[in-house]
Amino acid sequence: MKTNRPENPHQAALLRLLRDGPRSRAQLNDLTSDGMSRSKLNAELDRLIELGLAEPDGFAESRGGRRSGLVRLSATTRFAGIDIGATSVDVAVTDGELNVLGHVSEPIDIRSGPAQVLDRVFDLVGKLREQGLYTQLNGAGIGVPGPVSFAEGVPVVPPIMPGWNRHPLRETVSQELGCPAMLDNDVNLMALGELHSGVARQVDDFLLVKIGTGVGCGIVVDGRIYRGVSGSAGDIGHMMVDEDGPVCPCGNIGCLEAYFGGSALAAQAESAARSGASPHLAARLAATGSLTAEDVAVAAAQGDPVAIQLIRDGGRRVGQVLAGLVSFFNPGLVIIAGGVARLGHILLAEIRSVVYRRSLPLATGNLPIVLSELEDVAGVVGAARLISDHVYSA
Amino acid sequence: MKTNRPENPHQAALLRLLRDGPRSRAQLNDLTSDGMSRSKLNAELDRLIELGLAEPDGFAESRGGRRSGLVRLSATTRFAGIDIGATSVDVAVTDGELNVLGHVSEPIDIRSGPAQVLDRVFDLVGKLREQGLYTQLNGAGIGVPGPVSFAEGVPVVPPIMPGWNRHPLRETVSQELGCPAMLDNDVNLMALGELHSGVARQVDDFLLVKIGTGVGCGIVVDGRIYRGVSGSAGDIGHMMVDEDGPVCPCGNIGCLEAYFGGSALAAQAESAARSGASPHLAARLAATGSLTAEDVAVAAAQGDPVAIQLIRDGGRRVGQVLAGLVSFFNPGLVIIAGGVARLGHILLAEIRSVVYRRSLPLATGNLPIVLSELEDVAGVVGAARLISDHVYSA
CATH class of the missing domain: 3.30.420.40 (ATPase, nucleotide binding domain)
Known part of the structure; x- marks a missing residue:
């Protein structure tokens, strides 16, 4: 069994509008004033209902005249x-x-x-x-x-x-x-x-930085994903943060991921546990045999100064890269997401501090830097x- | 006296097509197949001629049938x-x-x-x-x-x-x-x-890095300038290249412009002249009382090793920043422009070397880095x- 598809750009545009919720025919007419007459709009809506892509949904409250029929996407759409x-x-x-x-x-x-x-x-x-x-x-x-x-x-x-x-x-x-x-x-x-449906609704140009095992960035321009000419745009994990830094598994020197991300953080935590710098992390390592970013988060929440410092150092490195990208891209919003983002507000505070200090005032004048709303x-x-x-x- | 403007989006689209040169009505019909019938197209072209925005320009070679009339922008357009x-x-x-x-x-x-x-x-x-x-x-x-x-x-x-x-x-x-x-x-x-009309014709997504007194970047996405939410996109002169670097006039540490650009290069050249490191630059300084990027270019062209090194060091710093931006933005082309770009191939070679080594292979697989074609x-x-x-x- 195959499902139907819209037959023309007008029908497609109407379906995308209905994706945001049921609308009255009058509302849809206001939203599509560009080039579609009211009779054409009604004909396209009727056709979408015929195709099983949309369905009537009662009537809207009156705006003065006759009540306008509501339309919604087909209830069986999945x-x-x-x-x-x-x-x-x-x-x-x-x-x-x-x-x-x-x-x-x-x-x-x-x-x-x-x-x-x-x-x-x-x-x-x-x-x-x-x-x-x-x-x-x-x-x-x-x-x-x-x-x-x-x-x-x-x-x-x-x-x-x-x-x-x-x-x-x-x-x-x-x-x-x-x-x-x-x-x-x-x-x-x-x-x-x-x-x-998250924190970037109504934002046309924004960056989402995912800090998981590695670090990557989603770029939205004009409400659409910007992928670059070969689809690799946003691959920021191997941007250099220090030309005298450690060697990264990729072969280059001082990459962001050599400093931060789930892998780097776990390695730094194990090293702090073994050196005795953090009794908290040492106890955890003894109990489980290995450490993860999650263990660092738990230790930090319990006030372990080494864990807090590891998160701050990582946040500073992410902030350095992000400060440059904010100057370059001048986004309307930056979202921090991914497993390591659950390190939470210590991480966020450090990233904000570096970006607000290092980026151009014009680019940060009205720039929220927030955690993901949708998470999982x-x-x-x-x-x-x-x-x-x-x-x-x- | 006011000149006329197009009356609707169809007329505007036709004028933008004619900006690339005269076209036959048949060609324009091929290029605008989206939604405009041939009779509508002809009516809009006739109207543009009436408005004085376009004019007939003889006839095209036959494509088999009747020869199609050529149309061009009005010859008085300025x-x-x-x-x-x-x-x-x-x-x-x-x-x-x-x-x-x-x-x-x-x-x-x-x-x-x-x-x-x-x-x-x-x-x-x-x-x-x-x-x-x-x-x-x-x-x-x-x-x-x-x-x-x-x-x-x-x-x-x-x-x-x-x-x-x-x-x-x-x-x-x-x-x-x-x-x-x-x-x-x-x-x-x-x-x-x-x-x-330069080196980026037919390229939809590219960066132009201008190295003049300072350093800035133009960003083109989908054939249009990307300006960011507050218009400051591309302001890369104060991206950090070294957190232990010199203080920049902006107040931050280790900005790109503190290392390179016309101002930085002139200061470095004067310092090399005064220290005696470069007899060539010293002679020039004695003759003129101050040095510019141009003097460094002349010295380099005559083989002065200090001048060549200054250009290479600057190219490396620009390359570092650009390598990150190429990973992030995955452009189809990078253009180096501006007065200091006239340092020419020593600069270009150094920038290329750093970008090709430091950026993701996927992003540099087919990435030309070239000098501006239009210059002045x-x-x-x-x-x-x-x-x-x-x-x-x-």
Whole structure:
């Protein structure tokens, strides 16, 4: 069973407007005043209802004259958002307005390769179907933690995804789920999620910095993801923060990721535990055999000065890079997201302090730097947004 | 006397197409297939001819059937491009296709303030009129070496332009020349110039780095200048290159401009001359009493090792900043422009070497880094492009 698609740009534009919620025909007329007559608008809406893409939804309150009929996206519209991370996968099913109807998550190891990971993904999607959340998907969006060729729908030499290079991920998911699919990197999808229903609603130009195992940046220009000419835009983890710094696994000197991110922080914490600088981290290391960014967060919350200093140092390095990007890009908002962002306000305070001190006054005059609002669901909502942008186009 | 403007978006789109040269009606039909029927196209073209904005231009070669009528922009169309620099002003008059018909330039001191500088500008424009280059201007574009509020058409706290803060420059020029005017910073205009008729034709996403007295960057996204939320995007002169570096006049530590740009280079050259490190520069300093970037270029061309090293060191610092921006922005092209760019291939080689080594392979796989093609006229052509974009919109 295939679902219908809009037949022309007018219908597509109407569907994208309805994605933000039900609207009266009068409201839609106000919102599309550009070039569509009222009779044409009504004809296109009627056609969308015929196609099963939209449906009547009662009547709006009167604005003085006859009450205008409300229209909403078809109640059976369903998108899947699939967010594949390095160590876990999240799957959600949304309605047409991208409200999350069900969300499941489980640990995976991305290094086990596409066959095994996709097996888990399809199991999770199946679970949501068994829960009665959908019978037919209108589309699926997929995120992976590495560079992708957006046009081809494949990962491209992703450093932490051995075995995934050029795997036809978009095609495989589309075949298996019987619907259109789109693939992007996880950071871009988090930015789209925040744009759709998080802290970046109504913001046209912003940056989302994801600090997870590594560090990446989603760039939104004019309400759309900016990908650059070869799709690698936002790859800031290997920007240099100190030309006399440590060697990074990438082979260069003093990269941001050599200083900060989940991997660097875990290594620094273990070193502080072993040297005896932090009894707190040493006790934790003795108990578990290894340390993570999470352990540093716990230690910092309990007042451990070494842990607090590690977070501050990391925040300063992120702040240095971000200060330059803020001068360059002059965004309206910066969002800090990802697992390590849960280090929370110590990290945020340090980043803010460096950016506000180092960037141009003109660029920071009215620049909020905030934590992600959606956290865990940013990726799956962004994935649903990505595929809905595609499905609601013509 | 006022000139006509297009009456609707279709007419505006046709004028922008004709800005790239005469087209046959058949070609225009191919280029605008989106939504305009052939009869509508012909009606709009006839109307543009009636309005005096376009004119017939003979017939195209046959493509098999009847020969299609050629159309071009009105031969009397004239734009003024005004490029105000720190130490000189350039004024050009172009035709509708932005070919430079006449170009004059003279030294000024921007610090003498708007009244005196604009006096010189209007004199130069008058000179071009006396040469018979125009009787009525369709519009004027203006560039200044500092931040502007694009929406208001005024400079905003421009560091090297005392007395110009919030001076109503766009309005003053528009009144004096009796035509629409637009104001932007000089770097954005150089980028627009290269986009229109320089090395960036056909490139949608690129960076132009201007190295003059200071350092700035023009950002083009999707064929349009990206200005950021408060218009300061591209202001990279105060990005940090070394946290243990020298204090910059801006008050921060280790800014790019503290290392490179016309001012820094002149200071470094004088210091090398005084210390005796470079007999060549010492002789030049003794002869003239001060040194400039130009003197360093001459010394380098004659093989002076100190001068060559100064250029290499500067190139390395610019390369460091640019390497990060290339990873972040993933442009299709980087253009090096401005007075100091005339240090030429020693500088370019060093910048390339650092960027190609430090940026992500995915971002540099197919990334040309080249010198400006238009040099002196990039600014005036860009200014004409800016105002023509405005005049050819509806």
